[in-house]
Amino acid sequence: MYYLEKIEKVRYFHSCSAILGEEVGEAAKKANVLFLKNHGVIVLDDSVEEAMMRLETLEFTCRMMVMVKGSGIPLSVLTDEVAEEFLANRGIRG
Template identity: 50%
Template sequence: MGEKQQLINAGHYLISNQLAWGTSGNISARIDSNRMIITASGTFMANLGQDDFVDCQIDTGQIEGTRKASKETPMHLGIYRQRKDVKAILHASPLYTTLFSCSYEPILSELFVETMYYLENIAYVDYYHPGSQELAEAITEQAPNANIIIMRNHGVVVFDDSVLEAQMRLETLEMACRMILKAKESGVQLKMIPEKTVQSFLEDSFYKTRKK
């Protein structure tokens, strides 16, 4: 399956599972060492088609074709330039994750198997206007530190070595944020997995080989 079809499927999945909405968000995939495709400006995730992507050179940022690329293209370029291992980037504003981005509530990783693995490292950047050079620079600076970057009062960007892994990372994040909020609402005391157990889980590959 080609990269475009993988992104189309991911866009439809994000909408169907309330991980994205309307024209909010943008997604991209690395085609080769110096090329990426990214959703065009104003595209609806639910209706993505083969013509809704723009081809872009990673080193120069040069756009091919007549369609306008997403205004968040500089952010994607910064991640791909910093992280040669990254093959897919998803930027979205799911409800619970965005709620946490608008607060100082911590996102816990010591809850269950998937959170231990996918939420091990989360970076944060302050609010900057969407598409701004300041946002792109902040994201680029944090890209080496985590595969999840929370953008304060905006949303999140996740990236990984495949579209499906990035999708799983985003879904795990939203699930954890929802669980934490529901526990607070219900007065349920969450039981954390001990740090020693978490490290054993990650280092001894009881789920998947740890990505470093």
């Protein structure tokens, strides 16, 4: 949850268009993982190492979701309250 905490979707705009750049810029103010429709993913962070960790976490999560959906295993979802508590404490219990 920590590495994929803030995700934004950017709708499709033509490559190299000014509007695509503007939309990416706006989305980057709100999130550090951006899904660009029909283009791919942009990952932002303070260091290359942290950006790579976000990207690897995203890739692993996507692979896991594909495997789970293909196997028919039902998924359970954390409540918003539990997720917010985790992110507030970064997984550290007092």
